[in-house]
Amino acid sequence: ETGVTQTPRHLVMGMTNKKSLKCEQHLGHNAMYWYKQSAKKPLELMFVYSLEERVENNSVPSRFSPECPNSSHLFLHLHTLQPEDSALYLCASSQEGRGQHYGYTFGSGTRLTVV
Amino acid sequence: AQSVTQPDIHITVSEGASLELRCNYSYGATPYLFWYVQSPGQGLQLLLKYFSGDTLVQGIKGFEAEFKRSQSSFNLRKPSVHWSDAAEYFCAVGGSARQLTFGSGTQLTVLP
Numbered sequence: 208e209t210g211v212t213q214t215p216r217h218l219v220m221g222m223t224n225k226k227s228l229k230c231e232q233h234l235g236h237n238a239m240y241w242y243k244q245s246a247k248k249p250l251e252l253m254f255v256y257s258l259e260e261r262v263e264n265n266s267v268p269s270r271f272s273p274e275c276p277n278s279s280h281l282f283l284h285l286h287t288l289q290p291e292d293s294a295l296y297l298c299a300s301s302q303e304g305r306g307q308h309y310g311y312t313f314g315s316g317t318r319l320t321v322v
Numbered sequence: 323a324q325s326v327t328q329p330d331i332h333i334t335v336s337e338g339a340s341l342e343l344r345c346n347y348s349y350g351a352t353p354y355l356f357w358y359v360q361s362p363g364q365g366l367q368l369l370l371k372y373f374s375g376d377t378l379v380q381g382i383k384g385f386e387a388e389f390k391r392s393q394s395s396f397n398l399r400k401p402s403v404h405w406s407d408a409a410e411y412f413c414a415v416g417g418s419a420r421q422l423t424f425g426s427g428t429q430l431t432v433l434p
Contacts, residue, residue, distance in 0.1 A: 211365075250412070250424040297365055310356050310414075311422060313365035 210234065213298050213314035220288065221322055228283040228317045230298030238303045239281040240311065241273060244295040256281060257303055288321045295319075324349045326415050328425035335403050336433045343398040343428050345413035355396040356414040356422065357387055366412060372396065383407070408432040 211232045220226050232239060238257040242250045255262040256275040263273070270292075272284040281298055295318050299311035325348045335341055347353060354373055358366040370381025377389040387398045396413060410429050416422040 213365075247426075249426045252421060255421065299366075310354075310368055310371050310416075311366075312368070313358075315363075315365045318363070 211298055211300055211312050211314035213296075213317050215317060216315065217318045217320075219320045219322060220285070222288055222290075224288075225284070225286040227285065228296055228298075228319075230281040230283075230314055232279055232281075232298075232300040232312070234300055234302075234312060236300035236302045236312070237278055238301045239275060239278075240299045240301075241281065241283050242297040242299060244297055244316070246294075250297070254283075285319075288319075290321050293319055293321045324353065324415050324417060324423045326413050326423055326425035328411075328413055328428050330428045331426070332429045332431070334431040334433060337405050338402050341398075341400045341403045341407070341430070343411050343413075343430070345396045345398065345425060346394055347396060347413070347415045348394065349415055349417060351417065352391075354416040355387075355389060356416070357381065357385070357396075357398050358412045358414060358424075359383075360410045360412065360427075362409075369398070369411075403430075403432055405432045405434065 214229045240255050241253040244250050253267045254273040270287050274282040295316045297316045298314040301311045302309050327346045329344050356371045357369040359369050360366045369385050370379050372379045372389045379387050385400050389396050410427045412427045413425040414422045
């Protein structure tokens with residue numbers, strides 16, 4: 208497989224459930240990202256893992272918890288979500304270099320619905 | 323702080339007509355600039371990118387974009403639109419840091 212793969216493609220969960228989103232990249236990149244895409248809003252950067260360092264958007268609620276066990280895998284653990292968390296969650300990867308920005312490769316996303 | 327503005331929320335063109343999608347950015351130095359396209363239910367696909375050099379950049383699917391420093395713009399163009407180009411288009415800016423800032427997107431509708 209090539210590129211960035213996200214599973215599941217669709218997820219419906221209750222507000223008391225715990226679930227995880229998975230992302231895997233086969234590009235040899237050294238940075239991975241989680242973005243949230245809600246209707247009529249700009250893409251919102253949630254978390255960045257770069258060279259084993261985590262950077263997060265301070266506005267992301269603690270009910271979202273990322274995990275990056277290695278440079279190829281990224282998880283987003285979800286618990287006690289709210290209906291307003293329903294959105295398309297996109298994973299991306301990139302190759303970081305000194306002073307360079309090569310752009311992202313995105314996965315197809317997980318469509319999350321919280322009921 | 324870097325920012326991106328896409329002034330047009332929705333654009334409608336006829337198939338075969340030319341297309342221009344606008345993008346204005348704010349960044350303190352020479353930015354890295356990108357255009358992405360998103361089809362319904364899909365992730366974002368990179369169309370083209372500008373780092374330096376020639377200000378007219380060619381991308382995939384017949385798209386091109388021109389970097390104009392004096393206008394802080396990076397507009398996307400296509401001479402003849404196909405029905406399959408209907409999608410949402412995002413402009414993004416990045417600096418030496420790893421993060422990209424995206425615009426709000428422009429939804430393109432193509433009429434037969």
